Amino acid sequence: PLDAARREAVGNSPGGWGLIQQGRIDAHIVSIGTTTSLTEAGEKILMWGTSDAVAMPGQAYFALRETVQKEPDLLLKILRAEKASILEVKRTDGRVMVERLSRQWEIEGAKQVDFTVRAMRDEEALWWQDNPDLLLKNDAGSWSSMVGGMVKVGLIKSGQASQFYTDEIVSRL
Structure with a gap:
């Protein structure tokens, strides 16, 4: 209840x-x-991971529906840059990556390189699946499970997973 x-x-x-x-x-x-x-x-x-209890998306990017409709090319550029960055992080030595980025930007915790590398690697499981073709793509089953769980516990009254995400832009990656 x-x-x-x-x-x-x-x-x-x-x-x-x-x-x-x-x-x-x-x-x-x-x-x-x-x-x-x-x-x-x-x-x-x-x-424990929340997905152990109810399968759900690990990370989500969100925008107004109007932005998706009016600026799809801009959002596609952003997602392509995001994908390239994620793939670079995956194949690059963590220490080298943190040191390079901390020279370019002020990053909280970057002076603690060992910790920052560990934290970055711990986060990786949420960024992608093992198949790079699925990177940044929606998993309809996870969304359906999450929405069903939210309805079951009363966080929302009703809904379909398709109301909460779109593949309109990510399908063009």
Whole structure:
């Protein structure tokens, strides 16, 4: 039932672990970067992927429907650049990548190269599937599972997965 668990908004940061330790909350949904920070700090956390309970997309890019309709070529350029960057990260030595990028931009945590490389590699599983042809593509089954789960627990009243994503642009990659 929807009221079986008390829900509270907690920021996506390692600070949520302190709230668990204090008994103020029982669990915390965070990004993998937060779990990396906590395990690197030696915290004994128990973690699992949300997709273990309900298959869902790992990461999503979003835009207004009007933008998709009016600026498809611009969005396609952005996604092509994103794809090229992801493939470069996959094949490049992590230390070399972090050091190069930190010379060009100010990146939080980049001075801690070893940690930043580990965090980057921990995130990789969310960026792509093993088949580069599927990179940045939608998985209809994951979207359907997620929407079904949201309906089941009352987060949304109804819906079809196709209402939440489009392949209009990614199909042109």
